Amino acid sequence: MPGKWFEELEVGQIFKHPITRTITEADNVMFSAMTHNPALLHIDEEYCRTQTEFGQRILNSAFTLGLMVGIAGHETVQGTSVANLGWDEVRFPRPVFHGDTLRIETEVLELRESRSRPDQGIVTWAHRAYNQRDELVGHCKRVGLQRKKPQ
Numbered sequence: 001m002p003g004k005w006f007e008e009l010e011v012g013q014i015f016k017h018p019i020t021r022t023i024t025e026a027d028n029v030m031f032s033a034m035t036h037n038p039a040l041l042h043i044d045e046e047y048c049r050t051q052t053e054f055g056q057r058i059l060n061s062a063f064t065l066g067l068m069v070g071i072a073g074h075e076t077v078q079g080t081s082v083a084n085l086g087w088d089e090v091r092f093p094r095p096v097f098h099g100d101t102l103r104i105e106t107e108v109l110e111l112r113e114s115r116s117r118p119d120q121g122i123v124t125w126a127h128r129a130y131n132q133r134d135e136l137v138g139h140c141k142r143v144g145l146q147r148k149k150p151q
């Protein structure tokens with residue numbers, strides 16, 4: 001089982017996930033189209049080159065959020081998660097551009113026993129995304145329901 005059982009987690013534990021991801025134009029355009037997000041910042045190169053401070057298209061931030069959680073999943077919750085309970089404090093301090101390579105790290109912020117489910121616990125995670133220059137480009141808190149190790 002690649003995911004961690006509730007009892008295997010400790011507050012302050014940090015996972016530096018080995019999977020990295022280079023962002024492509026196809027990622028950005030396809031994700032924006034699939035989510036019906038027509039923002040010119042994601043799909044119109046000429047607009048971004050002439051009308052924005054970035055000079056080029058920026059990655060759809062919902063993709064960055066999904067990537068942070070997705071990459072983290074294998075080592076933290078794969079096979080041990082019951083449910084995602086929510087995201088908080090989602091921030092994108094820097095834009096992500098086509099060609100950037102992102103790495104993700106996850107920290108365990110809080111652990112508590114579930115009051116209604118004795119075989120499960122609640123975990124608060126912090127996910128952080130960094131580009132190839134080690135600049136923080138995204139972060140969020142996520143709360144999840146995690147299985148305890150079977151007896």
